[in-house]
Amino acid sequence: MAGHVTYREVKATILDRIKGGAWPPGALLPSEVELAAEFGTARATVSRAMRDLVEDGLVERKRKAGTRVRKMPLRQARLDIPLVRVEVEDQGAVYRYALVASHVGAAPDWLRARMGLPGGGEVRHILCMHFADGQPYQFEDRWISLDSAPDARAADFTAEGPNEWLVRQVPYSNVEISFSATAADAEQAQHLGCALGDALFRVERQTSWDGRELTFVRLTYHRGYRMTARY
Amino acid sequence: MAGHVTYREVKATILDRIKGGAWPPGALLPSEVELAAEFGTARATVSRAMRDLVEDGLVERKRKAGTRVRKMPLRQARLDIPLVRVEVEDQGAVYRYALVASHVGAAPDWLRARMGLPGGGEVRHILCMHFADGQPYQFEDRWISLDSAPDARAADFTAEGPNEWLVRQVPYSNVEISFSATAADAEQAQHLGCALGDALFRVERQTSWDGRELTFVRLTYHRGYRMTARY
DNA sequence: CAGTGGTCTAGACCACAGA
DNA sequence: CTGTGGTCTAGACCACTGA
Numbered sequence: 001m002a003g004h005v006t007y008r009e010v011k012a013t014i015l016d017r018i019k020g021g022a023w024p025p026g027a028l029l030p031s032e033v034e035l036a037a038e039f040g041t042a043r044a045t046v047s048r049a050m051r052d053l054v055e056d057g058l059v060e061r062k063r064k065a066g067t068r069v070r071k072m073p074l075r076q077a078r079l080d081i082p083l084v085r086v087e088v089e090d091q092g093a094v095y096r097y098a099l100v101a102s103h104v105g106a107a108p109d110w111l112r113a114r115m116g117l118p119g120g121g122e123v124r125h126i127l128c129m130h131f132a133d134g135q136p137y138q139f140e141d142r143w144i145s146l147d148s149a150p151d152a153r154a155a156d157f158t159a160e161g162p163n164e165w166l167v168r169q170v171p172y173s174n175v176e177i178s179f180s181a182t183a184a185d186a187e188q189a190q191h192l193g194c195a196l197g198d199a200l201f202r203v204e205r206q207t208s209w210d211g212r213e214l215t216f217v218r219l220t221y222h223r224g225y226r227m228t229a230r231y
Numbered sequence: 232m233a234g235h236v237t238y239r240e241v242k243a244t245i246l247d248r249i250k251g252g253a254w255p256p257g258a259l260l261p262s263e264v265e266l267a268a269e270f271g272t273a274r275a276t277v278s279r280a281m282r283d284l285v286e287d288g289l290v291e292r293k294r295k296a297g298t299r300v301r302k303m304p305l306r307q308a309r310l311d312i313p314l315v316r317v318e319v320e321d322q323g324a325v326y327r328y329a330l331v332a333s334h335v336g337a338a339p340d341w342l343r344a345r346m347g348l349p350g351g352g353e354v355r356h357i358l359c360m361h362f363a364d365g366q367p368y369q370f371e372d373r374w375i376s377l378d379s380a381p382d383a384r385a386a387d388f389t390a391e392g393p394n395e396w397l398v399r400q401v402p403y404s405n406v407e408i409s410f411s412a413t414a415a416d417a418e419q420a421q422h423l424g425c426a427l428g429d430a431l432f433r434v435e436r437q438t439s440w441d442g443r444e445l446t447f448v449r450l451t452y453h454r455g456y457r458m459t460a461r462y
Numbered sequence: 463c464a465g466t467g468g469t470c471t472a473g474a475c476c477a478c479a480g481a
Numbered sequence: 482c483t484g485t486g487g488t489c490t491a492g493a494c495c496a497c498t499g500a
Contacts, residue, residue, distance in 0.1 A: 183429070
């Protein structure tokens with residue numbers, strides 16, 4: 001025996017047939033049983049390959065209906081969301097963090113509405129900067145609900161950013177993230193070293209844990225920042 | 232017998248233990264064999280659950296070293312990249328497309344460098360607009376290599392956008408995508424109905440197929456556009 | 463070397479949805 | 482009803498890598 005046929009080989013073969021046009025968009029593929037017979041593998045191996053192809057957005061599967069090549073390939077980009085520090089260090093630059101301001105108070109109305117906080121909820125508001133090789137990299141404007149994370153009231157954010165602190169506190173969370181463009185206001189322009197009104201890339205992220213809203217953060221990047229992915 | 236224990240149940244149980252702090256970040260989990268014994272399942276079932284957890288970025292696995300809870304949860308957002316038409320229609324709005332300009336010519340130097348095209352390569356350059364309920368939604372500035380896609384020379388883009396045409400031609404492709412913010416230039420401001428210099432969200436996408444560079448597109452969105460994902 | 467995850471097999475039963 | 486994918490089992494061998 002020359003060894004088993006792997007699911008990777010099966011996947012590659014199927015992929016080649018789709019790429020090559022042998023199975024055009026919309027086409028019905030043979031059943032798992034038929035493919036297993038053709039490739040000389042167990043059905044589970046074909047199934048494993050197919051699961052990958054579904055995940056890659058290339059085929060659709062329905063019970064009884066079978067497997068079809070997607071007409072409009074539903075492609076999805078996977079964006080890694082690292083800590084700023086890791087992102088900077090991965091570029092080979094020296095990372096530096098600086099706390100700008102921090103205070104505790106009642107949540108403003110817009111934040112209560114946005115995060116769905118109860119009335120009278122207290123929050124800790126933190127402004128801080130992240131630098132790469134001494135250049136402004138990211139301006140962070142964060143609100144942490146003290147109802148959900150009471151330990152944040154006394155946490156020390158002078159040496160370490162709130163993100164790194166939070167990651168240690170909460171091992172798992174649900175996140176809604178959004179990307180947009182914004183014109184630099186006076187505060188952002190000052191900290192990021194750009195002109196008022198410059199177009200800046202902005203990420204807003206709201207994190208909940210165990211069904212409770214935990215933190216809302218607005219990250220504004222230096223002029224010219226790009227976020228890149230492949231798929 | 233009350234039936235089998237499913238891999239989803241195994242996954243949920245492990246997830247609960249991680250969330251609950253029973254297995255804190257960095258902790259070593261029991262081996263698959265031990266977990267299979269505990270849950271009363273086959274090892275393959277535990278393995279299936281673990282594969283999901285790896286994909287979700289919650290644990291790391293190494294042969295011989297075992298499975299550990301990730302210290303810094305490497306979270307990744309999955310961004311769906313639909314056709315503009317689908318994106319607009321999914322919002323319940325009426326989609327409209329309009330061709331602005333199109334011509335064939337030699338690729339400019341910056342594009343040749345960016346796409347890695349050979350000297351003397353011809354490209355088709357297309358400018359077009361996408362509307363939602365009559366409002367400007369996206370301005371598309373696309374270049375298609377005629378070396379890679381000769382059929383694009385004669386294709387008719389008056390009724391249908393080049394993206395939909397390309398998707399039909401090429402069932403599979405490799406994509407590099409990047410997101411950034413840009414200040415509206417005169418042309419963008421005119422077509423998107425905003426002021427000169429307004430901060431706009433921009434997507435740049437370069438697509439290759441079968442190892443050849445196929446198309447480069449710059450998509451500029453209307454003022455206030457957000458791209459959102461959950462993870 | 464030995465323990466861990468990675469994969470394949472052959473078989474089985476089930477859930478769903480098309481005909 | 483019947484064919485399809487979805488999953489689980491019990492067992493086996495392999496590949497990598499830490500001790």
